[in-house]
Amino acid sequence: MEKHTHQFLKKQAVYWLKKKMTDLCAAEVKLFIKRKKRTADAVGINMKRKEVRIIEVKTSRSDFLRDDVLFDKNGYHTACHYAYLLTPEGMLQKDELPAGYGLLEADISGEITVVRSPVKNKAASLKLETLIKRTGRAATNAYLFQEETRLSKDRTDNMYEKDPIAFLQRLTCQHCRKRDTYLSADGADTAVCRFCSKEIAIKHARPYTISTYNEDFLETLQKCREDAHLPVSPG
Ligand SMILES: [Zn+2]
Structure with a gap:
C-alpha cells in the first residue's frame, strides 16, 4: 500500500x-x-x-x-x-x-x-x-x-513463474530487426522469427522476459480445458 x-x-x-x-x-x-x-x-x-x-x-x-x-x-x-x-x-x-x-x-x-x-x-x-x-x-x-512495459504487460502477474518450463519474451530478430513476443522452452537458444522465418539467437535478441510459466500453469490450463469440455487433443 x-x-x-x-x-x-x-x-x-x-x-x-x-x-x-x-x-x-x-x-x-x-x-x-x-x-x-x-x-x-x-x-x-x-x-x-x-x-x-x-x-x-x-x-x-x-x-x-x-x-x-x-x-x-x-x-x-x-x-x-x-x-x-x-x-x-x-x-x-x-x-x-x-x-x-x-x-x-x-x-x-x-x-x-x-x-x-x-x-x-x-x-x-x-x-x-x-x-x-x-x-x-x-x-x-x-x-x-x-x-x-506497455508492449509486454504480464497479465498473470507472474503467478506461475517458479521453476518455469517456458518463457514469454520480447525478442528482436537479428535479421529483419523486428521485435515481437515469443514463447520458448526453458533453456532454448533460438526462436523462429515470425516475420522473416529466420532463426533468432535469443541471447543476441535483447530478450525481455514478460512472464514465465511452470508445470502448475500447464496443469491449471489443462483443468480449464477439461472444464470447458474441449476435446482432449485439438483438431
Ligand atoms: Zn526476422
Whole structure:
C-alpha cells in the first residue's frame, strides 16, 4: 500500500512540476551530492529562469523520520534551488520540516496544494548543466522503459513463474530487426522469427522476459480445458 501511494505521489509530483516549470521533469533522478549517491523522487527544471526544483515524497511519518538525507548538510535542498516534501494531507506539521523545505500536500485524488513555500537556495551545489544531464537521462530511461512495459504487460502477474518450463519474451530478430513476443522452452537458444522465418539467437535478441510459466500453469490450463469440455487433443 505504502509503495503504491509512493509511486502515485511521485507521479503527481512530476505532473505538478510539469505544470509549474514546463521544460524538463523526471522522477527518480540519480544524483551525486558531495560524492554521495542520491535518488531524487522528482526533479523539475526551468531553463529560462535557470531554476531547479526537487520534490521528495513521504507517505508516512516513519518514512519521514528515518530519512536522514532530509536533515543532512548535503541534502537535496543544497543541490538545487527549491526543495519540497510532498505528503498526504495533514501528515506533517510545518515546524517539523527540515530548514528551507517547502511542503506540498496531495489530497485523495492527488491534487496538490502548497502548504509552505520553500526558501530559495541561491548557491545550488550542483551545476545546472549536471542537473539537466541527470534529469534528461531519467526522463529518457522512463520513456524507453514505458515503451517496453506497455508492449509486454504480464497479465498473470507472474503467478506461475517458479521453476518455469517456458518463457514469454520480447525478442528482436537479428535479421529483419523486428521485435515481437515469443514463447520458448526453458533453456532454448533460438526462436523462429515470425516475420522473416529466420532463426533468432535469443541471447543476441535483447530478450525481455514478460512472464514465465511452470508445470502448475500447464496443469491449471489443462483443468480449464477439461472444464470447458474441449476435446482432449485439438483438431
Ligand atoms: Zn526476422
